Structures are given as structure tokens and as C-alpha cells.
Amino acid sequence: MWLFNSSIGRKLIMSVTGIALVLFVTFHGCMNVVALISGEAYNTICTLLGSNWYAIAATTGLAALVVIHIIYAFILTVQNRKARGNNKYAVTDKPEKVEWASQNMLVLGIIVVLGLLLHLFNFWYNMMFAEIIGNPMQGGFEPTDGFSYMKQTFGNPIFSCLYIIWLVAIWFHLTHGMWSAMQTLGLSGHVWFNRWKCIGQVWSTIIIALFLLVVLAFWFCPDCVGQCDFKLLPFAVK
Amino acid sequence: MAKNLNVTIKFWKQNGPKDKGHFETHDLKNIPDDTSFLEALDIMNEELIAAGKEPFVFDHDCREGICGMCSLYINGTPHGKTERGATTCQLYMRRFKEGETITVEPWRSAGFPVIKDCMVDRTAFDKIIQAGGYTTVRTGAPQDANAILIPKQDADEAMDCASCIGCGACVAACKNGSAMLFVSSKVSQLALLPQGRPEAAKRAKAMVAKMDELGFGNCTNTRACEAVCPKCETIANIARLNREFIKAKLAD
Ligand code: HEM
Ligand code: SF4
Ligand code: FES
Numbered sequence: 001m002w003l004f005n006s007s008i009g010r011k012l013i014m015s016v017t018g019i020a021l022v023l024f025v026t027f028h029g030c031m032n033v034v035a036l037i038s039g040e041a042y043n044t045i046c047t048l049l050g051s052n053w054y055a056i057a058a059t060t061g062l063a064a065l066v067v068i069h070i071i072y073a074f075i076l077t078v079q080n081r082k083a084r085g086n087n088k089y090a091v092t093d094k095p096e097k098v099e100w101a102s103q104n105m106l107v108l109g110i111i112v113v114l115g116l117l118l119h120l121f122n123f124w125y126n127m128m129f130a131e132i133i134g135n136p137m138q139g140g141f142e143p144t145d146g147f148s149y150m151k152q153t154f155g156n157p158i159f160s161c162l163y164i165i166w167l168v169a170i171w172f173h174l175t176h177g178m179w180s181a182m183q184t185l186g187l188s189g190h191v192w193f194n195r196w197k198c199i200g201q202v203w204s205t206i207i208i209a210l211f212l213l214v215v216l217a218f219w220f221c222p223d224c225v226g227q228c229d230f231k232l233l234p235f236a237v238k
Numbered sequence: 239m240a241k242n243l244n245v246t247i248k249f250w251k252q253n254g255p256k257d258k259g260h261f262e263t264h265d266l267k268n269i270p271d272d273t274s275f276l277e278a279l280d281i282m283n284e285e286l287i288a289a290g291k292e293p294f295v296f297d298h299d300c301r302e303g304i305c306g307m308c309s310l311y312i313n314g315t316p317h318g319k320t321e322r323g324a325t326t327c328q329l330y331m332r333r334f335k336e337g338e339t340i341t342v343e344p345w346r347s348a349g350f351p352v353i354k355d356c357m358v359d360r361t362a363f364d365k366i367i368q369a370g371g372y373t374t375v376r377t378g379a380p381q382d383a384n385a386i387l388i389p390k391q392d393a394d395e396a397m398d399c400a401s402c403i404g405c406g407a408c409v410a411a412c413k414n415g416s417a418m419l420f421v422s423s424k425v426s427q428l429a430l431l432p433q434g435r436p437e438a439a440k441r442a443k444a445m446v447a448k449m450d451e452l453g454f455g456n457c458t459n460t461r462a463c464e465a466v467c468p469k470c471e472t473i474a475n476i477a478r479l480n481r482e483f484i485k486a487k488l489a490d
Contacts, residue, residue: 002487006446007416007456008480009487076414076456083415083455085348090261091341093314095411095465102460103413180459186481189474 008184010072015184017069018177024062025170026203029210036217039147039226046146051131059128070113077106101176108173115166122153147226154218163215167208174204242268243331247282249294249342255351255359262294263339271332275318276301276308278331279342295355296342301327303468306403309410310356311343316407316466325405325468345410349417349454362452363404363420370444371424373433392430399427401469408463408471414455419463421449422479423471429482439486446483 003009035042049055094103101108123146130143141148154160178200182188188196217225244267252259264282273281276298283293299307308326312318318329334340344356351359400423408419425442428434434441457476464472 005450006483006487007418007450007454008446008483010456011458011480012484076458080414080416080455080458083348083453084413085346085415087259087346089311089314089343089346091314091343093319095315095462097465098460098462102458105458176459183459183473183477184480186477186479186484188477190472193474193477 010076011184013068013072014076015181017065017072018181020065021069022174022178022181022203024065025174026207029207032214033210035147035150036214036225038228041228042147042150042226043144046127047144049128050144051128055128056132066116070109073106073109099176101172102180105173105176108169111166111169112173115162115169118159118162118166122159123149150214150218151222151225154215155222157219160215160219164212167211167215171204171208174208175201178204240270240272241332243271243334243336244268245278245331245334245337246339247279247342248339249282249356250344251294251355252344252352254354257352259352261341269331271330273331274301274327275310275312275329275331275333276327295353295357297357298327303328304403306405309345309358309360309405309407311345311410313341316345316410317405317468320468323468323470325403328468345406347406347409347412347415347454349409349415349452350406358406360404360406362454363406363417365452366417366421366445366448367404367424369448370437370441371428373428373437375433375436386432388431396427396430398469399423399430399471399475402427402467402471403469405468407466407468409454411462411466412455412457413460413462414458415453416457416463417449417452417454418457418476418479419467419471419473421445422473422475425479425482426475429478438482439489442479442482443486446479 001009003013031042031045034045126141126149127143127146141152154163179188179193179196182196182200183193244265246263246265248261248263250259251262264286266278266282266285269278269281276296279294279296286293297307297309299305301308303325306325308317310316310318310326312326312329317324317326319333320326320329342356344350344352345358345360349362353359402420402423404420404424406417406420409415409417425438425445428441429438459473459476461473464470
């Protein structure tokens with residue numbers, strides 16, 4: 001099958017799983033902003049995304065995407081090392097055009113995985129998993145009380161710092177990844193290269209800024225987040 | 239006014255693909271700065287021969303920047319820091335500083351095994367071309383030049399792609415040992431023209447399959463290739479190849 005045994009096919013797998021992950025990360029970033037506005041509204045979303053079959057199916061799909069993306073990251077890297085050969089250059093001069101992120105996608109990806117594990121431990125384990133195994137009080141709060149978990153996690157400066165490092169790594173990964181994915185799909189060229197690069201830069205910066213804002217707000221001003229009255233929000237279920 | 243330079247050449251010696259290889263050095267004195275770098279290496283070789291040593295082996299042919307035979311990795315850059323869009327043979331001593339040590343290495347990539355010293359085997363590129371980098375249409379007698387209308391923009395773009403001389407600097411620069419800039423230029427030069435369209439899908443598939451079979455790496459869009467290409471090929475060609483290849487496979 002060409003997707004697996006041709007170089008462009010393997011890249012296509014990276015690209016499509018990468019884009020799907022970008023869409024997920026975008027959704028997640030927007031969802032988090034709700035926590036800044038109303039804790040109650042945020043918890044409503046948490047309930048919605050709890051242990052129902054739709055949410056579990058979506059989570060499984062998401063996990064599959066991540067696993068495929070990581071497996072192919074390693075396959076590509078191993079093949080590329082081999083293609084490069086064992087002889088290293090004594091002197092190398094990196095041209096300006098070459099972005100640092102583009103040469104370090106695997107390292108950035110590994111940081112992303114480590115952050116992901118921490119994140120799963122902090123949130124998913126105490127929330128969705130707790131609900132699935134029917135032990136709701138796992139982490140001390142109701143499993144749908146995402147808001148309290150956020151306060152608890154980001155109240156801890158060590159966790160907050162780790163999350164910030166994680167977000168920076170994702171940002172670097174995406175500044176290269178977004179245009180690279182379009183290039184791989186063949187949707188780029190003399191004109192669109194610059195456009196995709198700009199779109200990728202702006203998009204990843206906005207998403208990561210949203211995440212950062214949430215971490216910093218919960219860290220430094222836990223009393224001012226999520227205070228709006230849920231019932232006044234336009235989308236409240238009355 | 240030409241100045242004279244003293245430089246040290248640190249050059250790679252390797253006896254065939256299996257040998258580990260090592261660097262040797264040679265001091266060059268009083269080289270006029272309008273000497274070409276390859277001429278400086280010729281002078282070095284005369285001195286080495288006079289001293290009873292083995293000369294340094296490197297590739298070159300036309301020495302006018304058109305054949306793609308010269309191939310040295312100079313101070314960390316394929317073809318060295320030439321004026322924009324030039325090959326090793328177009329590199330002049332005026333680009334170096336007095337007293338500088340100039341490190342000269344071969345293209346290092348599994349796809350290009352060393353034959354000797356800095357001469358590497360680039361037949362892999364010929365094999366990729368043989369896999370599909372041509373048209374098989376029977377053209378018959380020469381047609382009127384205006385019988386097939388081609389937009390000027392396409393003609394120019396195809397010509398730019400065709401100017402790839404197959405030197406392999408793109409592979410040498412790539413951390414993934416990928417040949418995508420070369421292959422995409424050679425696919426593009428035909429894909430852009432009506433004469434190349436009938437076999438475009440077949441060509442893209444065959445050339446990519448050969449490139450993969452020969453062990454070149456997977457492109458991860460680092461752009462190191464286009465930064466060093468002496469003919470200023472761009473990764474827009476790679477996007478075009480991806481498009482041609484994916485379209486061809488989806489149509490199967
Ligand atoms: C937040 C999660 C992630 C997102 C949103 C993401 C997104 C992307 C995107 C959009 C691409 C570009 C695809 C292409 O060039 O065709 C990419 C490439 C890549 N990713 Fe990820 N990724 C994530 C996690 C990871 C992880 C966990 C790893 C590895 C352990 C990883 C390693 C790589 C590598 C090696 C590449 C190839 C570089 C390239 O082709 O440009 N990524 N990623
Ligand atoms: S694309 Fe450029 S660097 Fe690569 S072989 Fe052709 S001319 Fe040389
Ligand atoms: S020797 Fe022909 S291009 Fe340099």
C-alpha cells in the first residue's frame with residue numbers, strides 16, 4: 001500500500017494526523033477559554049465530554065491519531081538517519097532560511113509526549129478515567145468538576161511551569177508543522193508557501209496564547225477566573 | 239586589484255566506500271584571489287605530486303557552472319559560499335580570508351558512496367532519471383513551434399526546473415538524505431508542459447519509487463536543499479511532486 005511503503009505516503013500520514021491534531025488542539029484551546037469566563041459553564045462542557053459513548057469513541061480516535069503520528073515520527077526518523085549515513089560532516093553551516101524547529105521536530109515531539117503524559121495524569125485520569133472505572137472521587141473532586149482540577153493543578157507552580165514548557169514546545173512544533181503539512185499535501189507553491197507560513201504562525205500563536213492565558217490566570221489570579229454567572233451567558237441551558 | 243592569499247586546505251582523504259577516511263592539510267601560499275577554488279586545488283595537487291604524495295581526488299568537468307559535476311562541501315556548505323546560484327567551480331579565492339583554514343569534505347549521504355576522497359558516486363540520480371525522467375512520445379518531424387501553445391509563465395517555470403544540473407548538493411545538505419528537490423525538479427520540468435502531461439502520473443510514481451528504493455530519505459521540509467541549490471530550485475517543486483504523486487495514487 002503506497003501510504004506505508006512510499007516516502008510521500010508516509011509523509012502524508014504524518015501530515016493528515018498532524019492536521020487532525022491541530023484541529024483538536026484548536027478546539028481544546030477554545031474550550032479552555034470558557035473556564036476563564038464561567039466555571040459553571042466549563043463544568044457543563046466537562047459533563048458533556050464525560051464517560052458517554054460519543055466521548056469515549058472520540059477519545060479513542062484521538063489516541064489513535066496521536067499513536068500513529070508518533071509511530072510514524074520514529075519510523076521517518078530512523079529511515080532518515082539511515083539515508084543520511086554514518087559519516088558526519090566536520091563543519092556544518094546552517095543556512096538562515098532553515099528554521100530551528102524544522103530540524104528538531106522529533107525532539108519537540110518527545111517533549112510534547114512527556115507533557116501529554118503529565119496532562120493525562122493530571123486531568124484525564126482523574127476525570128474521564130475515574131468516571132469510566134466508576135470511582136468518581138479519584139482526585140478529590142467530582143470527575144466533572146474540571147474547574148476545580150484546573151485551580152488545583154495550576155495553583156502548583158511546578159505544574160504550571162511544566163505546562164508552560166510544554167506549550168512552548170507545541171508552539172515550535174506547530175510553527176513548522178502547519179505549513180509543512182500543507183506542503184506535504186501538495187497544497188503549496190511559490191505564493192501559497194508564504195501564506196501558509198503566515199497562517200501557521202498566526203494560528204499556532206493564537207492557540208498557544210489562549211492556553212498560556214488560562215495557565216497564567218489560574219496560577220496568578222485563581223479568584224478572578226470563571227466568575228461570570230452561567231445563566232447570563234448566551235448559550236446557557238436554561 | 240588582485241591580492242594574494244595564504245590559506246590552509248583541510249581536505250578529506252578516503253580510499254573507497256568502506257574506508258573510514260581522514261583529513262589531511264596542506265598550506266597554500268600566495269594564491270591570487272581571482273584564482274578559482276578548483277584552480278587552487280589544482281595548484282595544491284601539483285605541489286602534492288612534486289612532494290611525492292598522492293593527489294587529492296575531486297570531481298569536476300565543465301568548470302563553467304553548467305554540468306553539475308563539481309561537488310565539494312566547503313566550510314560546511316555544499317558548493318561553498320559562492321555568489322548566489324553558483325557551483326563549486328564558480329567559487330573564487332576572494333571569498334576566503336587571509337590565513338583561513340578551508341575544510342573540504344565530500345557529499346556525505348548513504349545514497350552517494352565515496353569513490354575516492356571527495357569524488358562520490360552519483361549514479362543513483364541517473365537511475366532515477368532512467369526510471370521515468372523522459373517522454374516516450376513519438377514526435378515525428380519537427381513541428382511548428384507555435385503548434386502547441388504554452389503560457390509563457392509555464393514555459394519559464396519549466397525552464398527553471400530544467401536548469402537543475404543534478405549536482406546532488408540538495409542531498410548533501412539534507413539532514414534526511416532526501417533527494418526530493420532533485421526529483422521534484424525533474425518531474426516538474428515535464429509536468430509543467432503539455433508534452434509531459436500524458437505520462438505525468440506514471441513518471442511521478444516511477445521516479446519516487448526508484449528514489450525510495452535507492453535509499454534516499456523522507457523529506458521533512460527543512461528547506462536546507464533550496465538554501466544551497468546552485469540553480470535556485472525551490473520547494474515549490476516538491477509541493478508539485480507531492481501533488482502529482484498523491485493525485486496519481488488516488489486515481490489508481
Ligand atoms: C499536540 C500534538 C501534536 C500536533 C498538533 C502535531 C502536529 C504536527 C504537524 C501539523 C506536523 C506536520 C506534518 C507534515 O509535515 O506533513 C507534524 C510533524 C511531525 N511531528 Fe507532530 N504533532 C504533535 C505531536 C507530535 C509528537 C508527540 C511527536 C513525536 C514524538 C511528533 C513528531 C513529529 C515529527 C517527527 C514530525 C515530522 C516533521 C515534518 O515532517 O515536518 N509530533 N506534527
Ligand atoms: S535541485 Fe539544485 S542542488 Fe539538487 S541536484 Fe538539482 S541543481 Fe543540484
Ligand atoms: S564543473 Fe561543471 S558545474 Fe562545476
